[in-house]
Amino acid sequence: MFKVLRRIISLLLLVFIGYQTYVIHENVHTVLQYKSMVEEVLDNNDTQANVELVLAMIYTETKGGEVDVMQSSESSDGVANSITDSQTSIKQGVTLLSKNLALADKAKVDVWTAVQAYNFGTAYIDYVAKNGGTNTIELAKAYSRDVVAPSLGNTTGETYFYRHPIALLSGGKLYRNGGNIYYSQEVHFNLFLIEIMSAF
Template sequence: MFKFIKRAIIIIVILILSFQLFKIHRDVSHVLSYRPMIEEILAEHDSTTNEDLILAMIYTETKGQEVDLMQSSESSTGVANSITDSRESVKQGVTVLSANLEKAYDYDTDAWTAVQAYNFGNSYIHYVAKHGGENSIDLAKNYSKTVVAPSLGNKSGETYRYYNPVALFYGGGKLYKDGGNIYYAKQVQFNLFLIKLMSQF
């Protein structure tokens, strides 16, 4: 009886993992279908921003399942989901990311600071520059708690569970309410690995 239960559990785990791998493969393949559009937009703007990084950010933001691919509406109009054209979403996203990367370079911080600033806002770059010059979970966590969350009304440090594998691995998956995503850069970093891996096939 015990062996039967053990085998049943193993089979269920294998099925769940197989389904998750299928979903990842499907979603990454869908995001990769936007590569030609991204290449065109980068050429139009004479931008040297890495297209794989943009694809990884699209995967992180929406997995290519929403019109506002890069969730860039708020940086454009101040209103979420106000962009109703995927190309415009990527144009705005590229504009914000490129500006962040330039500012990160000017402030002598790393590129992942610029990526995290896509989620937090570009003031985060100045914050990191004053605290060692390199993005980290600890810096992002402190900035989220002391700057982002209070600015949006969470002055008590209220948190909630964020069930994401990368977030769970790096910090138990806890986020501050209204405090942005402290794991954003790490998620993009991991998704960049997926994009590069899948691009080889």
């Protein structure tokens, strides 16, 4: 009986892993459809950003499944989902990322601080510069709790469960209205996913 149960569990686990691999593969190839558009936008910008980083951010933001693929509307006019075409979304997203990368370089902080600032806002770059110069989950958590969340109404430190493997390794919680503490780590991981899955 135990052997049968173990086999059923193993089979279900294999099916689940297979399905998740298929979904990731499909999402990666959806994102890769924007590669030529990203290359064109980058060619018209003086930026430290590269194609792979922007594609990883698209994967992190929407997996290419929404018109505002880089979720850059709010940085443009303060209104969510106001951008109605992918090219404008990428142009605005690259503009913001390029600004963050230039500020990070000037402040002598790491590139991943600039990426995290895409989610938290540009002021995060100065915060990291004053606190060691390197983006970490601990710094992102403190900034989310003490700056971002209170500025958007969460003055009690309320949290919620965030279902993402990277988050689960560090407690799996985010501060409500506090942005994504794990954003830069997710982008970093998604760089790897795209590299692996684009080969198939």
